[in-house]
Amino acid sequence: MEEKVTNVLLSGVGGQGTILASDILCSVFHEVGYDVKKSEVHGMAQRGGDVTTHFRFGKKVYSPLIKYGDVDYLISLELLEGLRYINWVKKGGKVLLNQQEVFPPAVNLGKMKYPEDVVGVFKKYFNGHVYAVDGLDLAMKCGDARAVNVVIIGAFSKFFDIREEIWEKNLLSHLPPKIHELNLRAFKAGRGAIS
Amino acid sequence: MQKILQGNYAIARGAWEAGVRVACAYPGTPSSEIIAAMSEQYRKDVIAEWSPNEKVALEVAIGASFTGVRSMASMKHVGLNVASDPFMTVSYTGVKGGLVVIVADDPYSHSSQNEQDSRHWARFGKVPMLEPCDSQECKDFTKMAFELSERFDTPVLLRTETRVAHSFSPVTLEDRKESTLPVGLDKKEAPKYTMVPIYVRIRRRLVEERMKKLEAFADEFKYNILEMNDPKVGVITSGVCYNYTKEVFPQYSYLKLGMAWPLPRRMISEFSRSVKKIIVVEQLDPFLETEIRAMGIKVFRGKDVIPSFYELSPEMIERSLKGKRYKPPKERINAEELPKRPPNLCSGCSHRALFYAIKKLGLFTFGDIGCYTLATAPPLNAIHSTICMGAGIGGAFGAMKALGKEGLGKCCAVIGDSTFLHAGIPPLMDIVYNKGNSTTIILDNRTTGMTGLQEHPGTGLTITGEPTHQIDLEELVRALGVKQVRKVDPYNLQETMEVIKEEVERDEASVIITANGPCMLHRREKRRFEHPFYTVLTENCRGCGLCLEAGCPAISWKEVSGEDAITRDGHKRKGVVQINRVQCPGCGLCRQICKFDAIVPGKA
Numbered sequence: 001m002e003e004k005v006t007n008v009l010l011s012g013v014g015g016q017g018t019i020l021a022s023d024i025l026c027s028v029f030h031e032v033g034y035d036v037k038k039s040e041v042h043g044m045a046q047r048g049g050d051v052t053t054h055f056r057f058g059k060k061v062y063s064p065l066i067k068y069g070d071v072d073y074l075i076s077l078e079l080l081e082g083l084r085y086i087n088w089v090k091k092g093g094k095v096l097l098n099q100q101e102v103f104p105p106a107v108n109l110g111k112m113k114y115p116e117d118v119v120g121v122f123k124k125y126f127n128g129h130v131y132a133v134d135g136l137d138l139a140m141k142c143g144d145a146r147a148v149n150v151v152i153i154g155a156f157s158k159f160f161d162i163r164e165e166i167w168e169k170n171l172l173s174h175l176p177p178k179i180h181e182l183n184l185r186a187f188k189a190g191r192g193a194i195s
Numbered sequence: 196m197q198k199i200l201q202g203n204y205a206i207a208r209g210a211w212e213a214g215v216r217v218a219c220a221y222p223g224t225p226s227s228e229i230i231a232a233m234s235e236q237y238r239k240d241v242i243a244e245w246s247p248n249e250k251v252a253l254e255v256a257i258g259a260s261f262t263g264v265r266s267m268a269s270m271k272h273v274g275l276n277v278a279s280d281p282f283m284t285v286s287y288t289g290v291k292g293g294l295v296v297i298v299a300d301d302p303y304s305h306s307s308q309n310e311q312d313s314r315h316w317a318r319f320g321k322v323p324m325l326e327p328c329d330s331q332e333c334k335d336f337t338k339m340a341f342e343l344s345e346r347f348d349t350p351v352l353l354r355t356e357t358r359v360a361h362s363f364s365p366v367t368l369e370d371r372k373e374s375t376l377p378v379g380l381d382k383k384e385a386p387k388y389t390m391v392p393i394y395v396r397i398r399r400r401l402v403e404e405r406m407k408k409l410e411a412f413a414d415e416f417k418y419n420i421l422e423m424n425d426p427k428v429g430v431i432t433s434g435v436c437y438n439y440t441k442e443v444f445p446q447y448s449y450l451k452l453g454m455a456w457p458l459p460r461r462m463i464s465e466f467s468r469s470v471k472k473i474i475v476v477e478q479l480d481p482f483l484e485t486e487i488r489a490m491g492i493k494v495f496r497g498k499d500v501i502p503s504f505y506e507l508s509p510e511m512i513e514r515s516l517k518g519k520r521y522k523p524p525k526e527r528i529n530a531e532e533l534p535k536r537p538p539n540l541c542s543g544c545s546h547r548a549l550f551y552a553i554k555k556l557g558l559f560t561f562g563d564i565g566c567y568t569l570a571t572a573p574p575l576n577a578i579h580s581t582i583c584m585g586a587g588i589g590g591a592f593g594a595m596k597a598l599g600k601e602g603l604g605k606c607c608a609v610i611g612d613s614t615f616l617h618a619g620i621p622p623l624m625d626i627v628y629n630k631g632n633s634t635t636i637i638l639d640n641r642t643t644g645m646t647g648l649q650e651h652p653g654t655g656l657t658i659t660g661e662p663t664h665q666i667d668l669e670e671l672v673r674a675l676g677v678k679q680v681r682k683v684d685p686y687n688l689q690e691t692m693e694v695i696k697e698e699v700e701r702d703e704a705s706v707i708i709t710a711n712g713p714c715m716l717h718r719r720e721k722r723r724f725e726h727p728f729y730t731v732l733t734e735n736c737r738g739c740g741l742c743l744e745a746g747c748p749a750i751s752w753k754e755v756s757g758e759d760a761i762t763r764d765g766h767k768r769k770g771v772v773q774i775n776r777v778q779c780p781g782c783g784l785c786r787q788i789c790k791f792d793a794i795v796p797g798k799a
Contacts, residue, residue: 023363048538050536062437062438062442080536083533084530087525087530090524105573110743112534115533
């Protein structure tokens with residue numbers, strides 16, 4: 001196993017399932033033998049605020065927080081929340097965006113504009129490493145808009161050489177049985193979205 | 196077996212493995228999960244309970260300890276302020292069964308009213324403090340804390356902070372070991388447990404002796420760890436700061452203190468002699484640094500460059516220690532200019548309706564601690580002071596005393612149901628006792644909302660969901676002597692405004708309790724609204740923006756131009772509002788605000 005620690009920053013809006021997504025990553029990478037650490041801020045997260053979790057894996061992980069500018073993979077469940085962390089991504093890092101816009105209060109009130117062409121801004125800096133997925137559409141086609149996070153995890157899984165069963169097993173272990181089938185569909189839809 | 200655990204879950208696990216029998220807490224970020232996990236996973240072996248406040252939680256744990264069982268209380272940093280009274284004295288009595296107090300700091304105030312450094316409590320209260328850096332240490336140190344508590348006859352503090360409490364990492368699980376101490380009360384032990392002056396003086400001396408013994412022990416303590424690498428620089432640090440610093444300066448030598456108090460003086464002296472320069476890295480105050488300097492040791496770098504406020508991070512430590520040599524990563528955009536996404540009251544929240552009424556009445560609102568504190572943010576701007584749990588009631592009373600009759604109709608106090616039961620009863624008693632005339636509004640959402648919907652004595656259920664006596668807030672308030680008690684439906688805007696206006700103008704103590712306004716996240720007590728959602732009749736909307744003043748996340752503004760810039764009846768407009776159907780639960784507040792009949796019930 002290489003010494004280097006890999007840094008994954010997940011961002012989104014409270015209620016989108018960012019934390020659950022990072023829980024799944026944590027168990028997958030732990031199962032395949034890595035040391036893992038994950039850190040999140042919640043407490044006020046369910047009330048529409050921004051949510052970020054730092055997930056790190058490697059031979060030995062010290063800090064639960066990623067160093068600013070050191071992100072290898074940025075995953076965002078919402079475009080503005082992705083853009084907010086663009087400076088965190090290292091040169092050559094990969095960016096996975098769910099193409100969904102959730103307006104923050106200042107935009108709702110007409111006081112500020114929602115940023116335009118977020119995907120384009122990312123492409124300017126990370127050309128060839130930006131993956132934009134319409135997670136909401138795929139989730140709804142699978143039967144529930146709330147499965148967006150699992151769609152995105154599915155897409156992310158394509159970046160790694162880890163067997164699909166391991167992803168699926170750890171995905172299901174975090175979910176109640178009655179939504180297993182739906183989430184397996186969502187996971188596969190996400191995997192299919194990345195060629 | 197290894198399992199990935201959150202720091203708080205690892206603490207619960209450690210306490211369970213250590214044979215803890217009684218564990219109490221009042222929820223508070225970032226500590227709430229400890230007792231929740233204890234009840235969820237270990238209720239077979241452990242009596243885990245929500246207490247009405249932290250002082251009670253600690254007192255219950257102390258009583259249990261006096262019988263010989265292992266017990267604990269957990270709280271957030273400001274919770275220990277509430278529990279400080281028993282805490283400062285249980286240091287004198289010592290314990291019988293191991294007694295551990297978990298205190299969770301919140302640097303950067305992610306979810307708190309201040310960012311105090313709890314390490315001072317260890318020095319102030321003369322008790323040892325352990326400081327874990329990850330989940331494995333959370334578990335190991337909690338177990339160790341029980342052992343030290345019994346061995347040195349002292350309560351033990353275990354300090355975490357957001358990045359330890361709310362981080363996840365692998366933990367090796369072990370089995371539970373029951374304590375072998377005999378259980379029972381012994382009247383002959385009165386001199387140890389009764390802190391009246393003659394006994395205080397005996398215990399006081401013992402406390403000093405205990406601290407001397409602990410100081411000697413600290414030099415042997417297995418979790419004070421020396422790591423010799425490059426002898427040029429030696430870092431003295433503790434908790435998560437060790438992880439941050441190790442991340443950016445792996446080449447340095449380290450003295451990692453698992454025990455933040457008392458300090459291993461011999462180890463520190465020896466370490467300082469074996470390296471060329473000493474750097475002290477710690478979160479918040481220069482606690483270690485001050486002590487190390489007082490030992491006559493030269494500290495090369497510490498709080499002269501590392502901030503003593505907000506939260507540290509690997510980047511912050513690297514930046515501070517490298518100074519001009521630090522090269523920041525390239526900035527691609529100015530992220531500060533992006534629209535922020537502060538937490539907001541949920542759509543449909545009963546607090547929004549009530550605060551909209553307060554805003555319209557123009558009152559100065561003494562707030563309290565809970566979700567409703569969010570009403571201070573624009574556009575509601577309806578809370579004008581927040582200090583601590585319970586302070587709103589006393590604050591409004593004090594302001595009214597100072598203003599005299601001039602104050603009538605100008606201010607009120609608001610407090611949540613859980614917070615009221617935590618710390619609101621004595622100040623309300625005071626208003627009646629000292630003939631005050633202020634108005635207290637109890638925002639009864641049937642739960643402890645902000646920390647994640649925990650039960651409390653007003654919900655009628657214990658932590659396990661077992662039915663129990665349910666406090667009737669109205670009866671309680673009347674028993675305190677408040678004659679003027681009224682209930683309002685917060686979703687009825689006109690009635691709510693009338694009632695609040697009458698009560699704040701009344702020259703008599705009064706209480707208003709919101710009725711049928713359960714937390715929107717509360718599954719058990721969901722309120723059924725008349726309509727499933729509301730929608731905008733765009734042709735009627737004048738774009739006046741009045742409804743936007745409620746700050747509902749479901750309502751947004753859209754600019755219009757050309758043909759659209761005119762209403763059906765010929766009024767010019769710059770934009771229209773729209774309601775997000777998915778987010779709208781149909782509370783109907785916006786419909787009551789709209790003066791142009793532009794908001795109407797939607798059909799499912």
